[in-house]
Amino acid sequence: MEIIIVDNYQKMSEIGALMIKEQIKKKADSILGLATGGTPIGMYKELIRMHIQDFLDFSNVITFNLDEYVGISRQHPQSYYNFMFENLFNHINIDPKKVYIPNGSEANLQLECKNYEQRITEAGGMDIQILGIGTNGHIGFNEPGSNFHDKTRVVQLSESTLKANSRFFGDISLVPTLAISMGINTILSNSKKIILLAHGSEKAEAVYGMIKGDVCSNNPASLLQLHPNVTVILDVQAARKLDNNKVLKK
Ligand code: PGA
Numbered sequence: 189m190e191i192i193i194v195d196n197y198q199k200m201s202e203i204g205a206l207m208i209k210e211q212i213k214k215k216a217d218s219i220l221g222l223a224t225g226g227t228p229i230g231m232y233k234e235l236i237r238m239h240i241q242d243f244l245d246f247s248n249v250i251t252f253n254l255d256e257y258v259g260i261s262r263q264h265p266q267s268y269y270n271f272m273f274e275n276l277f278n279h280i281n282i283d284p285k286k287v288y289i290p291n292g293s294e295a296n297l298q299l300e301c302k303n304y305e306q307r308i309t310e311a312g313g314m315d316i317q318i319l320g321i322g323t324n325g326h327i328g329f330n331e332p333g334s335n336f337h338d339k340t341r342v343v344q345l346s347e348s349t350l351k352a353n354s355r356f357f358g359d360i361s362l363v364p365t366l367a368i369s370m371g372i373n374t375i376l377s378n379s380k381k382i383i384l385l386a387h388g389s390e391k392a393e394a395v396y397g398m399i400k401g402d403v404c405s406n407n408p409a410s411l412l413q414l415h416p417n418v419t420v421i422l423d424v425q426a427a428r429k430l431d432n433n434k435v436l437k438k
Contacts, residue, residue: 189399189412190419193427197387200421201230204318204385207419209238211316211381217248221317221375222276223328224253224268227385228318232276239280246282252308254319254328254375258292258342258366266356267292290340290368297342301368305340308370313378321386324348325394325407329369334408338371372411382418384409389425396429 194200208231211218222228238244253268262269269289277287288307294300308314319327324346330338331346345353345365354360375382386395398409399420405411412418422430 191399191427191430192419192421193430194421194423196423197230200385200387200423201228201234203421204228204231204383205234205238207383208235208316208318209242209244212244212246212249215315216245217250218315219250219252219311219313221314221370221379222251222253222272223318223320224255224271225320227320227387229275231318231385235276236279244280246280248286249282250286250311251282251288252304252311252314252370253289255367255369256290256292257364258297258368259364261293262289262291292364292366292368297368301340301342304368304370305374308340308374308378313380315380317375317379317382319375319382319384319409319412321384321391321394321398321409322349323352323390323394325397325409327372327384327409327412328375329367330372330375330408332406332408334372335405336376336411336414337373340368340370340374343367343369372408376411376415379415380417382412382415384412384418384420385422386420386426387423389428391426392429395420395422395426399430 256268260267290304291300324332329343350360350363353363357363397407401407401410403410403413
């Protein structure tokens, strides 16, 4: 793993966006795996700025999102479909036909998961996969207990995730308890490069486990140690449990 530690959220966002920009410059029809949550919003803002000011062209880019809630419609303000359009897609020149987000409102969820997995494989996988990390070490909605073999599937959200995400819904009872998520195997075996972003001290424990801990399903992010091309971009708070001088590579 390559670890980059920066002063603050803005710098983390800028570095992430720059890596995506370089990828798109190198290959106009890049395939990006995208994440939701509070973490990537700054990076998406920066990509929008690059589109407007530097004419960064998204017209040939294809995207696959990591996950989506089950039980709320795509039009719900807190759906990840809505999140992606509000925070990124409405502000860049991406072709909506090249945007893939699991649909948690499909009647046959098993089929939706199977089709989503197949679409990723047929597209040739992600050139870059963006990830955040949960305070419990989840990536996507792969909660503790998820394993190396998991593909895209319906998952049960953990108590800590429901609590963390209740800030978006106003009340924990309104947070969907199920979601569709790419699995750990989907991510590891289809991503050429993985960029994980984390900021804030509440992520420090999970970040420490991901980088320094044993590879184990109690901290699903630790399974990223098995991937050959992972860059982790941290602000100093998220990195506070690491020995910054010694942790530049693992
Ligand atoms: P956050 O969520 O960006 O809102 O902190 C990250 C995650 O749960 O993966």
